Amino acid sequence: MASPINGRKASEIFEGQVLLYKHLYAFIDSMCLKWTIELDIPNIIHNHGKPITLQELVSILKVPQTKVGNVQRLMRYLAHNGFFEIVRNHDDDDDDEEEEEEAYALTVASELLVKGTNLCLAPMVECVLDPTLSGSYHQLKKWIYEEDLTLFGVTLGSHFYEFLNGNPEYNKSFNEAMASDSQMINLALKDCNSVFEGLESIVDVGGGTGTTAKLICETFPELKCIVFDRPQVVESLSVTNNVSCVGGDMFISVPKADAVLLKYILHNWTDKDCIKILEKCKEAISSDGKKGKVIIIDIVINEKKDDHVLSQLKLLMDVNMACLNGIERTVEEWKKLFTKAGFQDHKISPLTGMLSIIEIYP
Incomplete structure (x- = not known):
């Protein structure tokens, strides 16, 4: 017909x-x-x-x-x-x-939604589906015509992270969501011996409440780990023999170490800002004539290699990050960033279904 x-x-x-x-x-x-x-x-x-x-x-x-x-x-x-x-x-x-x-x-x-277990993503569901956050997506049309504002700048009057600083309850919910997601990454990191082999120290930039740092030190007890984040984030963190915390600004300097970990960090920032961050990381791992590496945990879009469902999820996450003025990058876009930041080599390996682990070398 x-x-x-x-x-x-x-x-x-x-x-x-x-x-x-x-x-x-x-x-x-x-x-x-x-x-x-x-x-x-x-x-x-x-x-x-x-x-x-x-x-x-x-x-x-x-x-x-x-x-x-x-x-x-x-x-x-x-x-x-x-x-x-x-x-x-x-x-x-x-x-x-x-x-x-x-x-x-x-x-x-x-x-994964059973509360009280080691691997529980219920806090992620509660945070993302809070009407304050999910309701903002009704304003995509208005946002797309604003030259500089993020989606949350349009709907909440400030950048998302500024909104968190001014709303303690939602900031708590967000931190719990990120900590729950970190547990999934930690499950994968337990099998990444080769990534941490030979390292004596590592800085977890944007390490939040220290969930990942503590896991790394439990799995690799010879490692010293520094949790590096905004002063108001790390001021109440407990320290151990292997885990310490430092407050600061990654755009100004990063504590010295053999390696720098950037987990879910670079997708929040523009290429220009990412290059600045990577340059500070390069300075941190290149002291005393030694050269370490930067370890990135993030999404790598690869539509040619990934199946349709996985690509759909990664592209969906990219739209989500666009609303924050962030980006999920393709293999080619990652390579371009590394070159512009002065790195000479890199290695991309699968970590979880959605995330990859990238090792870059100065």
Whole structure:
């Protein structure tokens, strides 16, 4: 059947409609995820010790009977998207297979939302989906016509990090989110012996609450690690024999060490600013005639090599960083930065599904 749109087949138009509606209603995916955290459903299932039936779940949640069907529909959708698994519960006291009930089990994704565990990303969900942050994205049109302002400069009246400094509660939420994400990176770093081999000292620039530094020193006890961040960030951090903290400005100077770690730092900044940061890092690792290295943990966009889903996530993160005047870089863009900052060589290796680890040498 012919169509009135550029001679396209009706089947093609219907496919276009499916794609359009999928993205049109994609915000519901985020809101369903937020719903599971707010109702503490991952922890309820975890504490239950086995897959939980709908009736057991709504009983614990004290949901009105009129909303039980809605809970079932939300759980069915979340299961379809991989956050829960629908299994069959069998009553051990009854051999009748008809007594089996559907029940919800955790998947890898929802296990990452169980609060109180070592690997929990619930703080990330709570921070990103706070209306203060997520609501800003309604102003993309206005932002794109502002010459210098970030998206949050448009909606909040200041740069995002200035907003954090002036809002202690949200700053706490943000730091908890970053710490939870660091645990995922730390899981990968445990297998990166070659990256830290031969080093005696390392500076974690923008090291925040010291989560990564402490992990590195636990894994590599011979290393001395300095957590370097804004003075107000590190002033209350506890120190150990291997971990110390220094407050300062990475655009002015970076503490001397064999290596400098930049985890999730450079994607926040323009090329011009990144070159300044890298130059300060180069000075820090090139003292006393010795030459160390800079270790970068960040996204590397590689559409030719990555599968469609991974590329989609990286490009989505790039749009997110654009709203902060940051950027997720391609392989070629990273190389260009390193050359302009005066580095001679580099090595890019996979770290997590989304992140790479880059070692650059002066």
